[in-house]
Amino acid sequence: MSFLNSFARDERGATAIEYGLIAALIAVVIIAGASSLGKNVGTTFNKIASNVAGSSS
DSSP states (O other): OHHHHHHHHOOHHHHHHHHHHHHHHHHHHHHHHHHHHHHHHHHHHHHHHHHHHHHHO
16 A cells, blocks of 8 residues: 555656656747748848859840
């Protein structure tokens, strides 16, 4: 019976799950930010390339 009581009061598993969820959320935010930044950088490079190509002809 004491094993069940100590098991019910043990919060180490819950803490590990919370840390895992926080890490997953941070990873999603980083991936979304990197994706958005990559698209913006690609658009900027394409604008520069077309301006350089247009001015050299």
